[in-house]
Amino acid sequence: MSHQDDFVDEGRRHFMISGALFVAFSMAPGAKLFAQEVIADEGAAVHVSKETQALAGSLKTNPMLDAWIKITPEGKVTVFTGKVELGTGVRTALLQVAAEELNMAPALITFLTADTGASPDEGLTAGSHTIADSGSALLNAAAQVRGLLVDAAATHFNVDGATLVANNAVIRARDGRMMSYGEAVGLVNLHRSAAPTSPLKDPKTFRVIGTSLPRVDIPSKVTGGVSYVQDMALPGMLHARVVMPPVYDAHLTAYDEATVMKMPGVVRIVRNGSMLAVVAKGEWQAVKAQRVLSAGSVWTNGRALPDPHTVHRDLKVIATEPIKIADHHAPMPPAVKTLSAQFTKRYMMHGSIGPSCSVALFDGTQMTVWTHSQGVYPLRDALAEMLSLPKEHVRCVHVEGSGCYGHNGADDVAAHAALIAAAMPGQPVRVQWMREQEHAWDHYTPAMVTEVKAAIDANGRIVDWNYALWSSSHNERIVNAGRLLPARMLETPFVSAPSTPMLQPEGGGDRNGIPLYVLPNIYVMNNFSPTMPLQTSAMRSLGAHMNVFSIESTMDDLARMAGVDPVEFRLRHLDDERAKDVIKLAAKQFGWPRAPRARNRGVGFGFARYKNLMGYVAVAVEVSIEPETGQVTLEHAEAAVDCGQIVNPDGIRNQIEGGIIQSASWTLHESLQFDTQRIRSFDWGTYPILRYSSAPKQINVHLIDRPGAPFLGAAEAAMGPTAGALGNALFDASGKRVRDLPLAGDSLRKLIEV
Numbered sequence: 001m002s003h004q005d006d007f008v009d010e011g012r013r014h015f016m017i018s019g020a021l022f023v024a025f026s027m028a029p030g031a032k033l034f035a036q037e038v039i040a041d042e043g044a045a046v047h048v049s050k051e052t053q054a055l056a057g058s059l060k061t062n063p064m065l066d067a068w069i070k071i072t073p074e075g076k077v078t079v080f081t082g083k084v085e086l087g088t089g090v091r092t093a094l095l096q097v098a099a100e101e102l103n104m105a106p107a108l109i110t111f112l113t114a115d116t117g118a119s120p121d122e123g124l125t126a127g128s129h130t131i132a133d134s135g136s137a138l139l140n141a142a143a144q145v146r147g148l149l150v151d152a153a154a155t156h157f158n159v160d161g162a163t164l165v166a167n168n169a170v171i172r173a174r175d176g177r178m179m180s181y182g183e184a185v186g187l188v189n190l191h192r193s194a195a196p197t198s199p200l201k202d203p204k205t206f207r208v209i210g211t212s213l214p215r216v217d218i219p220s221k222v223t224g225g226v227s228y229v230q231d232m233a234l235p236g237m238l239h240a241r242v243v244m245p246p247v248y249d250a251h252l253t254a255y256d257e258a259t260v261m262k263m264p265g266v267v268r269i270v271r272n273g274s275m276l277a278v279v280a281k282g283e284w285q286a287v288k289a290q291r292v293l294s295a296g297s298v299w300t301n302g303r304a305l306p307d308p309h310t311v312h313r314d315l316k317v318i319a320t321e322p323i324k325i326a327d328h329h330a331p332m333p334p335a336v337k338t339l340s341a342q343f344t345k346r347y348m349m350h351g352s353i354g355p356s357c358s359v360a361l362f363d364g365t366q367m368t369v370w371t372h373s374q375g376v377y378p379l380r381d382a383l384a385e386m387l388s389l390p391k392e393h394v395r396c397v398h399v400e401g402s403g404c405y406g407h408n409g410a411d412d413v414a415a416h417a418a419l420i421a422a423a424m425p426g427q428p429v430r431v432q433w434m435r436e437q438e439h440a441w442d443h444y445t446p447a448m449v450t451e452v453k454a455a456i457d458a459n460g461r462i463v464d465w466n467y468a469l470w471s472s473s474h475n476e477r478i479v480n481a482g483r484l485l486p487a488r489m490l491e492t493p494f495v496s497a498p499s500t501p502m503l504q505p506e507g508g509g510d511r512n513g514i515p516l517y518v519l520p521n522i523y524v525m526n527n528f529s530p531t532m533p534l535q536t537s538a539m540r541s542l543g544a545h546m547n548v549f550s551i552e553s554t555m556d557d558l559a560r561m562a563g564v565d566p567v568e569f570r571l572r573h574l575d576d577e578r579a580k581d582v583i584k585l586a587a588k589q590f591g592w593p594r595a596p597r598a599r600n601r602g603v604g605f606g607f608a609r610y611k612n613l614m615g616y617v618a619v620a621v622e623v624s625i626e627p628e629t630g631q632v633t634l635e636h637a638e639a640a641v642d643c644g645q646i647v648n649p650d651g652i653r654n655q656i657e658g659g660i661i662q663s664a665s666w667t668l669h670e671s672l673q674f675d676t677q678r679i680r681s682f683d684w685g686t687y688p689i690l691r692y693s694s695a696p697k698q699i700n701v702h703l704i705d706r707p708g709a710p711f712l713g714a715a716e717a718a719m720g721p722t723a724g725a726l727g728n729a730l731f732d733a734s735g736k737r738v739r740d741l742p743l744a745g746d747s748l749r750k751l752i753e754v
Contacts (some may be wrong), residue, residue, distance in 0.1 A: 005311055048606025054196040058082065058135030058706055062120035065148075066190040068141040069098070075169050075182030076101065078110040081138065082122025084374060084398040085113060085217055085385045086405050088129045088652035088715050092215045096647050097135045100208040101142035101201060103166045107355035111216075114398040116380045124375040124477060126406075126538060127506065128614055128713025131201040131647060135711045144189060147199040152187035153179045156680045161363045167709040197342055202705035203645065210705065211651035217400065229372050229399040230357045234428040237359070238267060239283040240420050241290035243276040244437050245489075247302035247678045248535070252276055256296030263289045270423045274299075277420050279429065289435070306533035311379040312344045312449045312470075319470040325504050326524035332463040335455030337561045343550040343739040344613035345448040347672040348536055349439060349681065351689055354402025354407030357432040360421035367394045372401025378478045379411050383418050385481035386494060394418075407443045407537035409433055411478050412485040436682040441485065443537030444672055445473045448509060449706065450550040457518035460562030462573060464520040469547065471509030472529040473499040492692035501528045502542075505613055512544035512720055515551050516609050517573040534674070540659075541719035544610065545666060546741070553739065556731070566605050566728065576609070578642050579703055582618040583607050585640035589702050600625045601635075602733025606724030610718070615643035615714035619660065619721040623729040630749030633729060634664045634696040637722070642704040643714035653701040659718030660699055665690035667723040668744040 052063045062068070062082070070078045079098040085091040091113060099106040109590055112118060122134055141267045146166055153171040154161035154181065165172050169181040203209075220227045245252070252274040260266060265285030270277045274387070278293050280286035306314060359370040367389060373379045376396035384394045397416070404410055417431040433441075446470045455464040482496035502508035510526035559569035574580055586592075587605070594603045602625075607618040622636040639656050646652060669688045671678040681687035717728045723741075731737050736751050 012182075023623065024379045028294040030331050035090070051193070052444040054358055055194050056140040056198075057133040058120065058122045059137045059140060059194045062122070062137070063193040065141055065145055065192055065194055068138060069102075069145045069190065071185040071190070073182045073186060074178040076110065077104065077108065077169055077181060078112060079138065079142070079675035080112050080119045081134045082114050082120040083125045083134045086125060086374065086398050086656055087400070088130075089215050089648060090125075090219075091217055091713040092136055092213055093131060093647040093651055094138055095216065096208045096211070096213050098138045098623045099140055100206055102146050102169075104168050106208060106213060108168060114376045115396070117395045117397070118378050121377045123377065126374055128610060128716045130713070130715075131711040132614065132713045135647065139200065141194060143198040143200045144194055145573050148190065149181055152184045156187060168701065178271060185314055206707070209645070209647050210649070210707070212648055214729070215651070220603065227400065228354060228402045229359065229370055230354050230402050230432065231658075232370060232399065232430065233361045234361070235428055236358065237428040238279050238281060238424070240270075240277050240279045240417070240429050240431045240691065241286045241434065242416050242437070243278075243290060243294045243297055244441055245274060245299055245302060247305070250274070250299040250302030250574065252297060254298040255293060259296060260289050260293045263292065265289075269293070270420050272419065273493065274489040275416070275419060275486045277416065277431070279420060279424065280584035283430075285613060290445065301633055305674055305678065307676055308382040308674055311346070311447050311533070314533070315449055315470045315472070316527070318472070318531050318533070319529040321501065321528040321530055323510070323528055324503055325507070325510055325526050326522050326523070328522060330518050330520040333457040333459070333461075335463050336458050338453065338455040339554065339557055339561065340453045341451070341554060341739060341742075342555070343450045343546070343553070345546045345741040347444045347447045347536070347674075348666060348670045349442045349444050349540070349672055349687060350402035350406050350408040350539055351670075351687060352401075352405075352408045352438060352496040354404075355438040355498060356413040357401065358410070358414040358417035359428060359430045360414070360417035361428040362421040362425050364425045364592040365393060367418055369394070369396050369414050371396055371406045371410060371416055372399060373410045374404070374407070375478065380415060382411075382478045382481045382484055382487075382529040386415060386484060386487045387418060389420055394653065406539040407477060409438055409441060409443075411483075412441070415484040439682050439687060440679040441535070443476060444534055445542075446474060446509065446532070448534040448543065448546045450546060451551060454521070454554055454558055456558055456562050460564050460569070460572075462517070462519055462558060463521060465515070465522045467513065467523070467551075468525040468527060468530070469510060469513055469543065470527040471543060472536055473501070474511075474531045474536065474538055476504050476535075478743070480719070485616045490526055499530045499532065501526065505544065505611055507611065509543040510547070510612060512547045512551075512608055514612060516576060516579060516612055517555070517570070518575050519573070531558040540662065541716040542609070544608070544716070545719045545723055548606065548608040548720025549667065552608070552721065553727045553737070556604070556728045557737065566594055570605070570607060579607070579609060579616055582616045582640040582642050583704055584590045586618035586620050586638055589640065589700065590638040592620055594622070597622075600627060600733055602729045602731065604725040604727065604729030604732055606721035606726075606728065608720045608724075610713065610717035610720075615641060615712045615717040617641050617656065617714070617717040617721045619718065619725045621722070621725045621729050623726065623733055625730070625733045625748075625752075627734075627749065627752045630745045630752070632668050632726075632744040632748070633694060634668075634726065635698070637699045638702070639718060639723075640702045640704065641714055641717070642712070643717070644706050644709040645710040646703055646705045647711065649703055652703060655715045655719045657699050658702045659693065660715065660722045661690060663719045663722035664696065665700055666719075667726050667741060669742050669743050
């Protein structure tokens with residue numbers, strides 16, 4: 001079996017189960033490929049009802065057991081999830097969860113991720129919800145399926161089910177009789193709703209959960225194998241490149257079709273309104289044709305962009321929807337010291353390493369789209385609306401994307417691919433954005449302003465906390481066709497759904513806007529802007545990065561005013577014992593408090609519980625500063641994490657390490673460059689990110705495992721605490737409190753010089 005066949009076998013095997021036909025076949029010898037699938041029947045989405053409210057995780061919305069686990073009469077076990085792999089290792093972790101409760105070796109299970117033709121509808125893979133929602137669902141679904149199979153075997157053998165042992169898809173009795181899962185499934189109907197309670201194993205007996213199973217997605221990535229949607233190659237596949245407007249709301253008035261059509265390999269130009277693309281036989285032919293087509297295109301002026309120098313002032317004007325998210329008061333001693341501060345954050349981009357890409361094939365009736373979207377079902381619905389097709393005639397299959405997280409261009413390029421494929425039935429079309437398109441047409445994370453006024457009493461206790469934030473939307477996910485960029489460019493354009501705020505406790509711009517600390521008098525206002533000067537949407541942690549940075553910077557300043565060590569000050573204001581545990585562990589591993597340090601070196605601490613309902617993370621860091629340049633280097637970080645029951649320790653460490661590095665890049669360096677005419681951050685030279693040469697010298701992640709406790713999401717939990725710790729370390733090193741992100745660079749140099 002070839003390596004490419006291995007990939008297909010891992011991702012999409014062929015089987016016939018429960019009346020649904022799945023077909024996988026190779027398309028061309030020696031060509032890079034993905035399995036093509038046809039499914040005869042699709043399950044309808046199941047909405048939350050009173051009957052399913054008590055179920056675990058995503059079983060609430062997908063309660064049927066065979067939506068998650070299918071077993072053939074031959075004993076082949078296939079497990080499904082509606083979540084997707086974004087490079088976080090969740091495919092491996094979810095496989096571990098299912099394998100544990102099925103009592104099977106992970107290698108014996110075929111594990112399939114989000115596909116509107118096969119998997120349960122779990123909405124988006126976002127917000128660190130995957131293990132909490134899908135993991136909880138799989139844990140319980142697998143336990144119930146195992147229990148049903150064992151009960152069926154017990155009845156068949158006429159023995160007590162407690163005397164049977166299920167292992168690797170075989171059920172054995174003490175007298176030597178045995179029955180495979182395939183035989184047992186013929187005695188029980190798995191097409192049934194999950195029960196509120198499950199025969200879960202004792203966590204003390206876990207053999208798969210809690211182990212660092214090697215990630216199943218890594219081998220092909222490190223060996224240059226077929227790993228991403230960018231790698232897809234189907235027989236007869238054409239390559240397309242799109243021409244994007246120079247600025248928002250510009251409309252196409254003319255283009256040079258004749259010149260482009262004479263170029264080698266060019267097959268067709270597809271135009272619908274201002275949606276313009278060129279299709280060629282080869283990828284490089286498409287790239288060259290796109291350049292010529294773009295140069296010969298004429299556009300209207302479009303609309304002006306905001307003045308970058310007044311963005312934060314203007315944000316307070318356009319944020320017209322005040323939302324009070326905390327307001328409670330209690331008698332307290334009088335305040336003796338008060339602190340007021342304002343913090344700002346600029347627009348930032350996703351900066352996906354691999355430009356967004358999609359492949360689509362329309363057979364005249366059925367549209368199939370391979371996509372790295374984080375939500376294949378919402379995308380399927382929007383594409384069906386855009387194409388005027390029934391939902392059942394559109395299928396979105398997730399294939400991992402290089403550099404995909406948050407709401408980048410994945411959905412938009414999928415719409416481009418679908419529109420072009422619809423114009424060319426029977427021919428698979430691959431579309432990949434150019435680097436400047438990935439940057440200039442990103443869904444940026446919004447600029448923000450936060451203000452805090454806090455007071456302490458004579459005993460150093462916080463007696464008053466008043467916090468406000470201003471932000472436009474952090475969530476313009478796909479809820480209708482109008483949220484797809486190409487759909488708004490058509491001759492008959494679709495209109496985007498109105499921007500609406502995300503409500504607490506999840507929150508959008510106000511995520512983690514309410515501190516976890518004990519604050520008897522607290523008032524928090526989210527000032528939401530329903531309009532967006534720049535196109536914005538979700539990026540890792542949403543508003544938590546900025547809010548925790550602001551809160552943790554203030555906590556350090558209040559501790560200094562109170563004359564109390566910053567770590568001790570935090571502990572005094574917490575009644576959550578798990579929060580205290582991670583803070584104490586991070587401080588201990590870091591050696592807090594540190595002895596006096598060399599000049600231009602400082603240490604800092606940060607803490608938060610993500611969304612106040614997911615993983616706890618505390619981070620202690622040491623930084624160095626070059627006063628002459630404003631360069632800041634994260635020298636060392638120690639992080640402590642509590643995310644409940646740990647599924648894959650190495651996976652969690654990977655995510656926390658990656659989160660610390662990415663947060664360091666955001667906090668120290670990243671800022672979108674633009675002027676009133678257009679976006680100026682069109683390549684890596686105009687959008688600085690953390691380089692390998694500036695990577696932290698040392699990061700250590702310490703885990704607190706709580707066997708049997710609920711899974712808590714951790715993938716995004718390090719972003720805010722790291723930002724807070726960096727800001728506090730910078731103050732310790734320089735004596736300057738920097739409240740405007742990014743912290744490093746020329747602005748810091750000038751501040752130090754004062």
